[in-house]
Amino acid sequence: MRKLCCCGQNLNLGFRLVIFEDKFQVDRVPILECEECNYYEVLPSFKEDVIDLLRQLKDQGESVRVYFTEMNELADVLYGLSPQADKLDPSAFEALLEYSCNERINLLLDLYGCAQKMEDSAWMNEISARLAPLSKFVKKNQSLSAK
Ligand SMILES: [Zn+2]
Structure with a gap:
């Protein structure tokens, strides 16, 4: 997750309100930011999803105004862990993130089982959509900074 700014400083994980065409506001977008030069970028592995949402x-x-964390389950897990990001070294944080993603997946799979029993297909679809970004992340076991 650790990535360097062009000025040589570490980029830190943060969350930011992104405003698009003065009209569409997406809050809690995961970003990497530099304290030195005010540079920031959307966390690479979320870029496509942010563009899709916009x-x-x-x-x-x-x-x-929407919360990106309510639209993307991986961002939501990351948001919950973000206070730990500066305290842990990058590999420990990635491991914690993967562990938390697996926990959230299990929780959603339980819910999915309930939805299936109730034959509630709308609910099943909703849960599948929530699972998608988590399984993608865990399967690839990719670093968040990777494109
Ligand atoms: Zn910088």
Whole structure:
């Protein structure tokens, strides 16, 4: 997760409000930021999802404010762990993140079992969508900074 800024400083994990076309607001977007030069970038592994979400908001056309962490389960897990990011070394933090993702996956799979028993297909679809970014992350076992 540790990545360097062009000025040589470590980039730190943070969350930021991103405003798009003065109208669409997405809060709690995971970013890497530099304290020295105010540089920041969306965490590479979330870039596509953020762009997708902005596109959806634009299609809906209304000016809204949403939380990225409510749209993306991996971002939500990461948000919960973010106070630990500066305290742990990068590999320990990645390990904690993977552990927490697996915990969240198990929880969602339990819910999925309930939804299945109730034959509630809308709920099943919703849970599948929530599972997707988590399983993708765990399967790839990728670093968050990787493209
Ligand atoms: Zn910098």
